[in-house]
Amino acid sequence: MSAALDTLARDIARQRRRRSARRLRLGLLMGALLLGTVALTLSVGHTITPPGQVLRALAGDDLPGVSFAVRELRLPRAVLSILAGLSFGLGGVAFQIMLRNPLASPDIIGISIGSSAAAVLAITAFGLTGMAVSLLAVLSGLGVAAAIYLLSFRNGVAGARLILVGIAIAAMLQSVIAYALARAPSWTLQDALRWLTGSVNGATLPQALPLLVSLTVFGALLLACRRDLEAMRLGDDTAAALGVSLTRARATIMLGAVGMIAVATAVTGPIAFTAFLSGPIAMRLAGPGRSPVLMAGLVGAALVLIGDFIGQQMLPARYPVGIVTGALGAPFLVYLIVRANRTGAF
Amino acid sequence: MPMQPLTVETLSAGYGQAAILRGLNLTVPTGRITAIVGANACGKSTLLRCMSRLLKPEQGQVLLDGRAIHRTPPRELARRLGLLPQTPLAPGGITVADLVSHGRHPHKGLLARWSAEDDRAVARALTATRTDTLADRDLDALSGGQRQRVWIAMALAQETDVLLLDEPTTYLDINHQIEVLDLLVDLNRDRQTTIVMVLHDLNLAARYADTLVAMKNGAIHAAGPPQEVLTEATVEQAFGLPCRIIPDPTSGKPMVLPLGRHNTTESSAA
Numbered sequence: 052m053s054a055a056l057d058t059l060a061r062d063i064a065r066q067r068r069r070r071s072a073r074r075l076r077l078g079l080l081m082g083a084l085l086l087g088t089v090a091l092t093l094s095v096g097h098t099i100t101p102p103g104q105v106l107r108a109l110a111g112d113d114l115p116g117v118s119f120a121v122r123e124l125r126l127p128r129a130v131l132s133i134l135a136g137l138s139f140g141l142g143g144v145a146f147q148i149m150l151r152n153p154l155a156s157p158d159i160i161g162i163s164i165g166s167s168a169a170a171v172l173a174i175t176a177f178g179l180t181g182m183a184v185s186l187l188a189v190l191s192g193l194g195v196a197a198a199i200y201l202l203s204f205r206n207g208v209a210g211a212r213l214i215l216v217g218i219a220i221a222a223m224l225q226s227v228i229a230y231a232l233a234r235a236p237s238w239t240l241q242d243a244l245r246w247l248t249g250s251v252n253g254a255t256l257p258q259a260l261p262l263l264v265s266l267t268v269f270g271a272l273l274l275a276c277r278r279d280l281e282a283m284r285l286g287d288d289t290a291a292a293l294g295v296s297l298t299r300a301r302a303t304i305m306l307g308a309v310g311m312i313a314v315a316t317a318v319t320g321p322i323a324f325t326a327f328l329s330g331p332i333a334m335r336l337a338g339p340g341r342s343p344v345l346m347a348g349l350v351g352a353a354l355v356l357i358g359d360f361i362g363q364q365m366l367p368a369r370y371p372v373g374i375v376t377g378a379l380g381a382p383f384l385v386y387l388i389v390r391a392n393r394t395g396a397f
Numbered sequence: 398m399p400m401q402p403l404t405v406e407t408l409s410a411g412y413g414q415a416a417i418l419r420g421l422n423l424t425v426p427t428g429r430i431t432a433i434v435g436a437n438a439c440g441k442s443t444l445l446r447c448m449s450r451l452l453k454p455e456q457g458q459v460l461l462d463g464r465a466i467h468r469t470p471p472r473e474l475a476r477r478l479g480l481l482p483q484t485p486l487a488p489g490g491i492t493v494a495d496l497v498s499h500g501r502h503p504h505k506g507l508l509a510r511w512s513a514e515d516d517r518a519v520a521r522a523l524t525a526t527r528t529d530t531l532a533d534r535d536l537d538a539l540s541g542g543q544r545q546r547v548w549i550a551m552a553l554a555q556e557t558d559v560l561l562l563d564e565p566t567t568y569l570d571i572n573h574q575i576e577v578l579d580l581l582v583d584l585n586r587d588r589q590t591t592i593v594m595v596l597h598d599l600n601l602a603a604r605y606a607d608t609l610v611a612m613k614n615g616a617i618h619a620a621g622p623p624q625e626v627l628t629e630a631t632v633e634q635a636f637g638l639p640c641r642i643i644p645d646p647t648s649g650k651p652m653v654l655p656l657g658r659h660n661t662t663e664s665s666a667a
């Protein structure tokens with residue numbers, strides 16, 4: 052009896068280890084893909100730089116015409132793409148898992164657009180610039196999240212109501228943006244447009260700092276709730292019965308996810324659908340088992356990095372990355388809405 | 398093993414304005430099986446939700462081992478008392494072993510790693526529910542009866558002294574209902590787990606429970622041994638259903654024969 056039990060326990064353990072090994076391999080593969088893409092984006096620009104020169108430029112050598120392009124243009128672009136993509140991917144998947152619905156991504160339910168609307172309004176109506184705009188964008192992302200939370204949780208139940216409330220708020224904020232742009236003085240438009248389509252144009256290395264800090268701080272919050280998030284996949288009642296303190300877990304996860312996304316939005320603008328796409332793609336790649344949170348972050352990074360490369364190098368004109376990811380995400384959104392009556396796919 | 402029974406004291410609870418439970422008192426005998434019966438919407442699920450800390454009472458309290466559960470930290474309570482909700486949700490593409498592993502959640506701290514003891518607890522739960530051969534199967538690919546056994550296995554992996562189950566046999570055909578109830582009796586005998594379950598079938602409730610609790614309109618209508626609770630008067634009052642009670646020839650417990658308006662030689666309507 053006890054021998055049979057031990058055998059079963061060992062089988063379960065073996066199965067689990069086999070799966071974590073698979074996950075690890077997949078993660079390494081994804082890391083290699085990212086590294087390869089970074090190498091590509093560092094060599095390809097207006098001109099093609101051979102890898103040897105790229106390495107020498109990175110090491111600090113002064114190569115005329117090369118060092119500037121690699122160190123000041125291409126490297127910051129790649130670093131920012133990865134950090135922003137990580138933030139969008141992690142923040143998005145946390146929401147999707149917590150609410151058990153891929154549509155519950157912050158870029159669908161009006162949280163990212165909350166940041167954009169505040170920034171556009173600040174620039175066009177109040178003539179603010181720089182840091183003040185970014186700060187306002189982060190705060191209003193958090194504010195919109197809080198509003199959606201308060202409007203949609205009753206007796207601790209959210210579900211579809213949160214998504215509907217979020218989509219309504221997104222539509223409302225969209226019209227705020229349209230109104231602000233229609234009345235905007237023309238000299239503010241250039242600055243305001245940056246907040247409508249995400250891009251890593253004009254990236255500089257110092258911009259990476261706020262992203263690193265936010266990934267560390269808000270990432271720690273998500274990490275602390277990792278197990279709770281996993282239990283919440285079974286529904287709020289079962290999670291609570293398993294000892295999850297729902298109110299606290301929800302608040303922590305929302306703060307972590309929204310914080311990450313709002314800061315990334317403040318740096319790059321809302322890179323369309325990255326938060327929304329990363330989770331489902333990661334789930335598809337990772338297969339059954341624990342929810343692939345980290346994998347979603349890596350997928351987000353790859354989406355932004357590759358999307359930016361496509362937008363810059365592979366299309367007839369140069370497009371910001373948000374246009375490319377937007378073109379990828381829109382059909383997927385339609386697909387999800389068409390089969391939306393079957394929620395709980397997470 | 399709790400020293401004092403699970404007790405519900407003058408409990409009032411509801412959702413917003415509507416009061417569902419009104420001043421309800423109940424003592425759940427330790428180490429026994431209690432079945433709760435009552436008409437739809439009389440508040441059975443609401444009671445279980447209060448007893449497991451999912452719903453905060455407006456008045457009164459629920460005591461486990463003399464301590465109010467709403468003042469017990471959730472994780473600590475979840476190591477003592479488990480609940481299987483009426484309609485639990487499973488994420489798509491989850492395997493049986495994965496689902497059952499969730500039962501270990503309250504035993505894992507922030508930094509604790511998955512241990513060999515966790516694997517053994519999962520193995521014990523699978524074995525006890527005879528789902529061990531299904532461990533690697535996809536939950537979606539199982540029959541209703543198998544799936545319900547897996548959910549019970551998840552609650553077992555939690556290794557609690559008290560287990561609350563909300564309609565564990567609903568939607569199952571008769572042989573799977575019996576299978577689940579037999580399993581719960583095994584559990585009660587082997588581990589002395591205190592079991593509280595909501596059942597719809599009065600005859601099965603009478604046969605399997607040591608204590609029968611009949612609810613009506615958010616209050617306890619009658620509670621005690623099935624022989625005392627399951628009377629023609631109680632069934633008539635709690636369910637609005639005229640019936641005859643005869644002894645169950647296989648168990649000696651009371652058995653309900655409902656009297657409808659048709660198909661009986663004695664007509665209740667006349």
Ligand SMILES: Nc1ncnc2c1ncn2[C@@H]1O[C@H](COP(=O)(O)OP(=O)(O)O)[C@@H](O)[C@H]1O
Binds near residue numbers: 412443
């Ligand atoms: N989440 C909820 N919000 C509002 N009312 C609810 C909720 N859950 C249950 N109710 C109401 O509470 C009453 C009792 O429900 P419940 O306890 O589920 O009954 P039972 O389990 O006995 O069928 C019903 O009238 C039901 O409509």
Ligand SMILES: [Mg+2]
Binds near residue numbers: 441443483563
């Ligand atoms: Mg119920």
